[in-house]
Amino acid sequence: MSHLSKQQQELYSEFLKFAKTNVEPYANQWDREECISRKIIDICSEAGYLGGTVPAEYGGQGWDNLTYGIFNEAIGRSSISLSGLFNVHTMIEQTILKWGTEEQKQRWLPFMAKGEILGAFALTEPEAGSDAAGITTEYRLDGDKLILNGKKKWITFGAIADIILVFGKLEGKPVACIVEKNTPGLTVTPVKDMLGFRAGHLAVLQFDNCVVSKENMIGKEGFALNYIALYALEFGRISVAFSALGLLRGCLEICSEHVQKRKTFDKRLIEHGAIRKMIADMGVDYEAAKLLCYNATIAKNNHSPDATEKVMIAKYFTTMAAARHSSNAVQIMGAFGCNESFAVSRYYRDSKTMEIIEGSNEIHQMLLGKSFARQFGKVTKIKDESN
Amino acid sequence: MTDNNIKSIVSEYIESSTNITGLAYDMDIFEEGLVNSLFAIELMTYLEKEFSIKITMDDLDMSHFKSVDSIAAFVVNKK
Numbered sequence: 001m002s003h004l005s006k007q008q009q010e011l012y013s014e015f016l017k018f019a020k021t022n023v024e025p026y027a028n029q030w031d032r033e034e035c036i037s038r039k040i041i042d043i044c045s046e047a048g049y050l051g052g053t054v055p056a057e058y059g060g061q062g063w064d065n066l067t068y069g070i071f072n073e074a075i076g077r078s079s080i081s082l083s084g085l086f087n088v089h090t091m092i093e094q095t096i097l098k099w100g101t102e103e104q105k106q107r108w109l110p111f112m113a114k115g116e117i118l119g120a121f122a123l124t125e126p127e128a129g130s131d132a133a134g135i136t137t138e139y140r141l142d143g144d145k146l147i148l149n150g151k152k153k154w155i156t157f158g159a160i161a162d163i164i165l166v167f168g169k170l171e172g173k174p175v176a177c178i179v180e181k182n183t184p185g186l187t188v189t190p191v192k193d194m195l196g197f198r199a200g201h202l203a204v205l206q207f208d209n210c211v212v213s214k215e216n217m218i219g220k221e222g223f224a225l226n227y228i229a230l231y232a233l234e235f236g237r238i239s240v241a242f243s244a245l246g247l248l249r250g251c252l253e254i255c256s257e258h259v260q261k262r263k264t265f266d267k268r269l270i271e272h273g274a275i276r277k278m279i280a281d282m283g284v285d286y287e288a289a290k291l292l293c294y295n296a297t298i299a300k301n302n303h304s305p306d307a308t309e310k311v312m313i314a315k316y317f318t319t320m321a322a323a324r325h326s327s328n329a330v331q332i333m334g335a336f337g338c339n340e341s342f343a344v345s346r347y348y349r350d351s352k353t354m355e356i357i358e359g360s361n362e363i364h365q366m367l368l369g370k371s372f373a374r375q376f377g378k379v380t381k382i383k384d385e386s387n
Numbered sequence: 388m389t390d391n392n393i394k395s396i397v398s399e400y401i402e403s404s405t406n407i408t409g410l411a412y413d414m415d416i417f418e419e420g421l422v423n424s425l426f427a428i429e430l431m432t433y434l435e436k437e438f439s440i441k442i443t444m445d446d447l448d449m450s451h452f453k454s455v456d457s458i459a460a461f462v463v464n465k466k
Contacts, residue, residue, distance in 0.1 A: 099444050219444045226424040303433045305404030308425045375406045
């Protein structure tokens, strides 16, 4: 039984066809040049994909979370770097949608949905990654304006984003504001030579006395880390989990074809036990990861209380599986897997990065370990009989 | 919908997430460490859907969500 509705199955076919035509032929080139082309972003915009999860009233497609997931799977199968665009852009759209005022929604969402404005998410700093509370970027109140100083690093699509959601502290309280790219005092420096996500337009953002309107603050003071960032990162985890699923599928497709064609010692590779085991484990983990990813987004669609945890489980399992099996894919493909003209070598590098972003897998272990212990342990706090 | 009905629905929701049975309606679910802010976001989304209310940034006062009693009072006030 498929977890996808007929409409979702049709959309998945459309997404795959789109990616095979417009993304796959160019992905290795983008990776080598460390640059996603503007042309593919425009093509995605015309297809309406930059507004996938945005409601129709703001010019988007109104996809549910599972549909957004399978879109990321299709794109991730062809280019993890491009999936990074949808990841961060959607995080900003969803943040504005959830926590923004109606004026803020009208100001940005219709343009983001059309791809006329690209968004980036700036939380990480040179000295603060997993420990987000340690950020030192600072907002200072100056009349009805905010003055922003600080530095953000490793910001995906930060080099070409039109608006950036910048997290910092205002009088010690975490806040998040939309900063436009042409703001005086903002210096954008592209980051090169990454292991993975090489074409993802990563950047260092330096803010020197940038003047930001108070009207650009999303939500209210004090809630930026525990609510705004966590809410946004959940969409990021959905994107990463499904993109890793796509990467896993890509490994399976390439390796499956190779092992049935190539011969060694007068036998096709698939006839060798060690190779067959690697393909079996790859296939089983793909099926398991798919179920976890589907299950997580269905839970989120239903607003289930355990949706957040299921999304974390999906991201944790799928990225680990992608890293393990892309390594095996390189092994199976031999020299082909070691050459950057072939997708497997790119998969291998990208998959490692996916274990680190949107909450490292060690952070997931800490949170999930505590949660499972609580769920399966005995609880003694019970209500008074009068309730 | 009565105040008690709301409390029952909210209590069931929290219990299903925390593996607790017989949650005290006045228990501070955050202070007791039963849930964290990630759960709070899910809770808010659930309340919006279940009780057809809209929770905005202005409602983000944790005193509204700290216990079954306070959540029920908040929902009644929003409806």
